[in-house]
Amino acid sequence: MxxxxxxxxxxxxxxxxxxxxxxxxxxPDLIGTRVAQAKTQTATVYMxxxxxxxxxxxxxxxxxxxxxxxxxxxxxxxxxxxxPAKFLGTPAWDDPMDNGKAFGIxxxxxxxxxxQFTVSNGVMAMTSLTTAYKEWRLTDRSIANYYLEGTFxxxxxxxxxxxxxxxxxxxxxxxxxxxxxxTCDGTYSVQRWDSSGTTTLINATTSDKIKSSxxxxxxxxxxxxxxxxxxxxxxxxxxEFKDSxxxxxxKLGVFITGYNTSNFTVDVDKMDLWNLK
Numbered sequence: 001m002x003x004x005x006x007x008x009x010x011x012x013x014x015x016x017x018x019x020x021x022x023x024x025x026x027x028p029d030l031i032g033t034r035v036a037q038a039k040t041q042t043a044t045v046y047m048x049x050x051x052x053x054x055x056x057x058x059x060x061x062x063x064x065x066x067x068x069x070x071x072x073x074x075x076x077x078x079x080x081x082x083x084p085a086k087f088l089g090t091p092a093w094d095d096p097m098d099n100g101k102a103f104g105i106x107x108x109x110x111x112x113x114x115x116q117f118t119v120s121n122g123v124m125a126m127t128s129l130t131t132a133y134k135e136w137r138l139t140d141r142s143i144a145n146y147y148l149e150g151t152f153x154x155x156x157x158x159x160x161x162x163x164x165x166x167x168x169x170x171x172x173x174x175x176x177x178x179x180x181x182x183t184c185d186g187t188y189s190v191q192r193w194d195s196s197g198t199t200t201l202i203n204a205t206t207s208d209k210i211k212s213s214x215x216x217x218x219x220x221x222x223x224x225x226x227x228x229x230x231x232x233x234x235x236x237x238x239x240e241f242k243d244s245x246x247x248x249x250x251k252l253g254v255f256i257t258g259y260n261t262s263n264f265t266v267d268v269d270k271m272d273l274w275n276l277k
Contacts, residue, residue, distance in 0.1 A: 083235030084147045084221060084274065091272040093141060097124050102139045102271075103253070110137070115256065123153070123267040126163070128258030136166050136175070136255035144249045145276040149221035149232070151269040152254075156214045157184035162257040163266040164188075167222055169251040177246060179255065180222055180231065186212030188231070188238070192245055201241050209233040217269070225276055 081087055095102045100109075100119035109118035115135030116127040128135055150165055161184040169177035178201075181189045188210065190202040210233055211218050223230040227244040230237060254271075258264030 082232070082237040084223060084232060085149060085219070085235060085272065088147060088274040092146075092275045093273040095139070095271045097122050097268060097270055100124060102141075103137050104140070105137075123269050124254075125265055125267050126254065126256045127263055127265040128161075128256045129263065131258050134162075134175075134179070134255050134257050136253055138166070138169060138172060138251045138253035139271070141273060142249050142251055143273070143275065144247070145225050146252075147221060147223045147274040147276065148252055148271070149219055149273075150254060150271045151217065151219050152182075153217045153267040153269055154184060154214055155265040155267070157261050157264055157266075158214075159183070159185055159260040161259050161261050161264045162255075164255060165220060165222055165252070166255050167224060167250070167252045168246040169253070170246055172251065177250070178222075178229070178243070180220060182210060182218070182220060184213060184260075186210045188233070190229075190231070190241060192243060194245055201243055202239060205239075207233060207238060209236050209238060223276075 097119055100106065100117070103117065103119070103124065104110075105117055105119050105124070109116060111117075111129075114128075114130050114133055115137075116125075116129060117137050118125050126135070126137065148165060148167055152163060154161075154163075162181050164180040164182045167178050167180070176194050177192075179191045179193065181191060181204075183204070186208075187204045187206050188202070189200060189204040192199045192201055219232075219234050221232040223232070227242050227247065228240065229243065230240045232238060252273075254268055256264065256266055
């Protein structure tokens, strides 16, 4: 593994990280500044670039809709209201990407040679400038139990080009945490990155709830409650898993990885966060 450390002076504290693929951020001024000052004594932002590798495998999953009978005896299909964005009410925090403040991005954007993040016209465009590297950006949130949802729009993409959510990230520098990985061709997986490398918790799985290929918009969400995790795609519950490697208040964000497409770009249209009591 090789590490590249970048220290930037920005208004907020958060981090961008990059790492190749084959091993198996609330109040940022309080939390993030402590990290920055411990490293630099003067900087108010700590940025890090780290390269590691991971693998992708495959599996299958299934969904079902339970038919119900109406009082008149007419068979109808009544889907369960499972969309957290509807039943959780008003988000505790939402970012419509009018600016890059929550991600520590100013008008000049962020570019470390591995990734580029810019905010304009109501979206945060994240671009993978190299292939097979995870490039991630954390927000200024730090929270324990929550429902996190991001709305993403793909540009030109193909095959295994990847993007998605990062959650339960314990710090701004290691890159550790959970990754919900979505591919251009319509698969999802969940990986845990820690001191041992990458562990695949959910193998790459095809889902018809993902709008695949170029120029598609999807909402992806994850419910985080203790060691229980539930995935939601476009408002529908997809799969649950358990893991206790990371817990307590932690950071969250987004990532991108280009595999097949030069300068693979995904627009993050908005992000929403609900507290779970």
